[in-house]
Amino acid sequence: MLDSETKPDNFTFACILRACADNSDLKGLRLVHGGVVVSGLGWDSIVSSALVTAYSKLGLIDEASMVFKWVLETDLVLWNSMISGYGSCGDWDKGLRLFGMMRRMGKNPDGYTVVGLISGLVDPSLLEIGQGIHGFCLKSGFDSNAHVGSVLVSMYSRCKCLDSALRVFESLSQPDLVTWSAIITGFAQSGNTEKFLIFFKKMNMEGKKADTILVTSLLAATAQLAMVGPGSEIHGYVLRHGFELDIMVSSALIDMYSKCGFLRLGIKVFEAMRERNIVSYNSVISGLGLHGLAYEAFEIFNEMLEKEFEPDESTFSALLCACCHAGLVKDGREYFRRMKDEFGISTRIEHYVYLTKLLGMAGELEEAYHLIESLPEPVDSGLWGALLSCCDALGNSELAEIVSHRLLENKSEKIRYRVMLSNIYAGDGRWDEVSKLRDMEGEMRKMPGISWVRGNNSPSLNC
Known part of the structure; x- marks a missing residue:
């Protein structure tokens, strides 16, 4: 089009920007944005709305906001694009403030x-x-x-x-x-x-036929609640409507059966898949790990590499979780190293949580402590909480006290972790310390533990 000296108009740019957003093409988006500026269409409402939407879809809400602020005359479409952008990026408070500003300026939503x-x-x-x-x-x-x-x-x-x-x-x-x-x-x-x-x-x-998105969401919900009955009914629906050919649906089935305790059924789904992707491999690795079958999980990981699938953050979360469940410290350290050095994958908090639990429950509490200490501040409280739970399990009140001081710096975590520390002191017979903790916090109340047990499709309550 450019070679033929035909100039793109605002609708052309809007279509290209939408394509960039749909394909998560940030480089292309920035190039097109440059073309918009050069063409003098930066003030156009249609183009500006498309830019705001595109940047928001890619999670670049600050860039979207800058585009919005540079437009002199904003119409309702542009206001809506910016408010939707804040909503999609989780900045609901900024969206509400913008809505208030819109009303004050006499714009009717x-x-x-x-x-x-x-x-x-x-x-x-x-x-x-x-x-x-x-x-x-x-x-x-x-x-x-x-x-x-x-x-x-x-x-x-x-x-x-x-x-x-x-x-x-x-x-x-x-x-x-x-x-x-x-x-x-x-x-x-x-x-x-x-x-x-x-x-x-x-x-x-x-007459409304469920799509693969709904089926996948329902399978995820039944997996989270370990409801194999409803999960298997959805599986029947999947088979009747030919959804088993969808990779995401099959991966969700693997996850559901694994979390409901029917690992063999999950593996049967995996073996029957004509096509697999990284999500399906991650699902079966995670399922094997949850059931303590770490070495089988390692074999699937090696098969995945042989098939030339690139592992991602979730793959190594599943592998580290498998090591954690099986107590394989050496393997856990090695997979953590390979994730960073061999595959260049950035570590996430959950990777450190699994490694902390793995080291801690193996008695390597000091190494786990130094691992957390080596991380830049502020350290996620979940990491200190993982280490404190290991101290609780192993009865190490000395390190628990050090860890608790780091945790208690976070006001929102005070009650939760003071209760745990109080339990550690009580187990160690340090009743004076228990009393001090209670005096510091006032009256600490802990809800009695309850659990639902499902049997013959009828729930019963255990206290």
């Missing part, structure tokens, strides 16, 4: 504005804010908008407020597949097996 606002509310602690936005939707008449209704159902489901999610769902005349998926996944994640299966069947009866 529409359904897409509130969709962008609600999409950022992913934590149950944000329920009250979500309810406030829902109230605004009711006052403004946006509640009749199918897309708004869908994201409200999703928001309430994510915030574990399923009664409200169900009320919104039932108020919609024709819920789409996304809305059905939100309510069904919400019930599944909350452990409400009965309603999850009822609504799944209802959806099919109304």
Whole structure:
């Protein structure tokens, strides 16, 4: 196009920017952005909205914000793009502030504005804010908008407020597949097996066919709650509709069966796969590791390398977890080294947590301590917590005291880890120290432990 001296217009740039975002092509995005500036279309609302959306999709919210601020005359589409960008990147507070600024400037929001606002509310602690936005939707008449209704159902489901999610769902005349998926996944994640299966069947009866995204989400939820009954029902649905050919669905089946204690069924799914990718290999390595079959996990890893699949961060998390469950310190150290030196993979907190647990439970508490100390500040409290739990298990109150002082620097962790340290002192017979801890914190209350045990499809409560 450029060779023929045809100049791209704003729609051309918008299409190219969308393609860059869809393909996670940051280099291409920056090149196109440069072309936009050179062409003089940097002020165009269509191009600016496309730039904001593209940068947001790639997680570069600061760059998106800079584009937004440089536009002199912002229209509703651009405001919505920026608010949605904040939502997709988890900056819900900035999205709300921008929404307030938009209202003060006399810009009237529409359904897409509130969709962008609600999409950022992913934590149950944000329920009250979500309810406030829902109230605004009711006052403004946006509640009749199918897309708004869908994201409200999703928001309430994510915030574990399923009664409200169900009320919104039932108020919609024709819920789409996304809305059905939100309510069904919400019930599944909350452990409400009965309603999850009822609504799944209802959806099919109304002619809405579940897609691979919904099936994968439901399998992940049943895996998290170790519900093999509903998981196997979904497996039946997968087989009836030919979804077993989808790599992500098969990988989710492997994960579900492994976490539900039916490893052999997970391996059968893996062996039946016509095509595999890194996710399916990671799933089976993780499953073998969780069941203490570390050496079998190592064999699958070697097979993966022979097939020329490149391992990623999750691969080594699964391998280190396998070493942790089997107590293989030497192998754990070696995989940690290979991850960094051989494959050039950046370490994540979870890698250090597994290595800390591995060293700690093997009695190498000092090495685990020095490993954490070597990390740049601030050190994640989960690492100190992992080491403290090892001290608790091995009865090392001396190191536990040192570790606890590092943990207690974090106010939000005080009660949780003081209880653990108190238990360590009590086990060591140091009752004066126990009393001091209680005086420092005041009255420490610990909820009695409870667990749900499923048998013959009926749950019973153990205290």
